[in-house]
Amino acid sequence: MSAVFSHGRLRLYLLKLLNEGPRHGYDLIRLLENRFHGLYAPSAGTIYPRLQRMEADGLVSHTASGGRKVYDITDAGRAELVQRAAELERLETDINASLADLSTLADEVEQGVHGSVRDLKRELKEAGKQARTAPAWGWGYPPRPGAAGTTRPAPAPGDAAAELEEKAAQLLAEVRRLARAGRASQETMRATLVVLDGAIDQVRRLLR
Numbered sequence: 328m329s330a331v332f333s334h335g336r337l338r339l340y341l342l343k344l345l346n347e348g349p350r351h352g353y354d355l356i357r358l359l360e361n362r363f364h365g366l367y368a369p370s371a372g373t374i375y376p377r378l379q380r381m382e383a384d385g386l387v388s389h390t391a392s393g394g395r396k397v398y399d400i401t402d403a404g405r406a407e408l409v410q411r412a413a414e415l416e417r418l419e420t421d422i423n424a425s426l427a428d429l430s431t432l433a434d435e436v437e438q439g440v441h442g443s444v445r446d447l448k449r450e451l452k453e454a455g456k457q458a459r460t461a462p463a464w465g466w467g468y469p470p471r472p473g474a475a476g477t478t479r480p481a482p483a484p485g486d487a488a489a490e491l492e493e494k495a496a497q498l499l500a501e502v503r504r505l506a507r508a509g510r511a512s513q514e515t516m517r518a519t520l521v522v523l524d525g526a527i528d529q530v531r532r533l534l535r
Contacts, residue, residue, distance in 0.1 A: 336418050338377055342408050343415060345387060345400040352378060363426065
């Protein structure tokens with residue numbers, strides 16, 4: 328969401344939230360996370376320095392409560408909200424558009440994951456059939472290529488777990504490769520995390 332909150336817009340949105348009532352810094356982080364359905368959550372290193380600058384500018388003040396700072400908007404902060412009302416409206420529009428884009432991206436990734444899960448179900452079903460019908464020496468698999476032109480022995484009967492671990496290792500390697508490429512935005516990474524969490528839940532249900 329860095330583009331959405333560029334050019335002082337995060338400060339404007341923090342003023343909006345504080346205008347609704349006094350908040351701890353942690354409360355502001357959670358409110359922003361909820362606003363973006365968990366796909367964006369600013370760090371404490373992002374929020375607290377901004378609150379300190381806003382306080383230095385006279386836009387917010389704080390009181391101590393239970394060892395924590397509770398921030399509240401000042402009259403100057405309310406005046407800035409009034410002056411920037413049109414900008415705040417555009418910001419809300421941009422946030423909604425960004426959420427719609429992320430939702431579309433998440434749906435596309437989720438469809439791909441569901442396709443992979445369907446493939447996994449089919450492979451497990453086929454593996455079960457082969458385990459029941461194959462001779463003891465082969466389990467119905469042709470020899471698989473190994474290192475330096477050699478061949479690895481075919482899986483023994485009941486070795487579907489090894490096949491499953493191999494698929495999981497391939498997925499992990501691909502996720503690491505794409506993540507380390509550094510081309511995906513933080514928002515895309517968070518959307519992918521949501522989808523992977525759903526895939527993990529589906530795999531748990533399958534293998535219980």
